[in-house]
Amino acid sequence: MHRLEFLDLHAFILVAELGTFHEAAQRLHLSQPALTRRIQKLEELLEVELLERTTRRTRLTPIGADFLPRARRMLEEYESSILGIRELVTHQKGTVTIACLPTAAFYFLPSVIRVFSEAWPGIRIRILDVSANEGLEKVINGEADFGINMISAQSSEVRFTPLLRDPFVLALRSDHPLASKKQIEWSDLEDVRLITVSRDSGNRTLLDNALSAEGIHLNSFYEVQHLSTSLGLVESGLGVAILPRMTMPGPDHDTLCSRDLPEPRIQRSIGLVRSNTHSLSSTAQLFIDLLLEHWVKESI
Structure with missing residues (x-):
């Protein structure tokens, strides 16, 4: 043997x-x-x-x-184990792997990573910017220590800690006729070309379910794979898109703007996803503690 x-x-x-x-x-x-x-x-x-x-x-x-991914994790754990007890205890070295929605990565992580890296400069951060379903799978199979994901990406093998609610908004060019309206109605969108992400997307599923429940039918004309692509098409003047607010550029953008949508209010809950079966490394727990502390302060 x-x-x-x-x-x-x-x-x-x-x-x-x-x-x-x-x-x-x-x-x-x-x-x-x-x-x-x-x-x-x-x-x-x-x-x-x-x-x-x-x-x-x-x-x-x-x-x-x-x-x-299991082999990679075994190798990483082996390499960590030979760094020496002192380095592990004092967190001088190690790796934290985070499976994060691409749209959430810029919003959640830079400020936390900056503080974390100043405190523990020897710990590497790996960000897997993947879709909701992929991110959930990477947390479940142990390829990621934890994830930042949507609550809709759920499984009995993980637990979810909500961090914020991210409402959907209408993304459009600043010179679009609807940009001058104070209040957007669903009827305003019936005759415009809507740019949507694919049906595999958790964001698309959430949007379709909410509109279907209200009997609202829109003209989904273009379909793309990524939210960033849909924003590019909106900027080119090909149509409008309904996207989570977190994906929008800042208010000083030259071309793009957003408008609130009417009832029903559609929003996604973004939060921390942790495995129920894999134990967290002490370095990953350090990062999570800092992340949660940061968002508690942000929400006060």
Whole structure:
């Protein structure tokens, strides 16, 4: 029976990331046969096939793709463990990985990261700016220490701590005819071209559900994958968009502006997502404590 060796894990991660045994072997200063033996030993230990080998490229099997974030976490924990007790206790080194909605990353993180890095300059911060569903998955599988996400991205495997409510607004050009109206009505939007994000988006689901419940039907003319793209199309004059206020640029923007929407008020709840199954590292807990303290002060 083979023992799990961290050099085998490192070899697997490198082959998975580079896609070739040749490049991975060069990075590890191993011969290709020696690298192949390490991967085979890991596969025999796990009793699964992790990689599909072809003449040109190497791809992860579905099980290999599932194992990759776990392998990275195991390696990170191993590397942390050899930093020495003193460095860990005093938080001189370490890594905090945060799965964060792209729209929330700029809003929540810079000021907290600045204070955190001044206090603990040796701790690295990794931000995975991903969609709500991806962020939830990364917290559940342990690839991220915690997440900043929407309450709609829920699972029994995580717990949610709300931080703020983010209302949806109408995004439009400053020279659009609706920009001069004091109060927008849903009927105003029936004849304009609406730019929406795809139905896979948590924001789109929340919006569609709220409008459907009220019998409101809008002209969803353009569909994009990212909120930032929809803002670009609005700025180009192709239509208007209904977006969370957090995604909007500041009030001094040359071209874009926003207007409040009528009832029903549509808003998303943004907050902290933590795993119920993975224990937090002490460095991740430090960051969370600072984040929560910061937002308590902001809300006073």
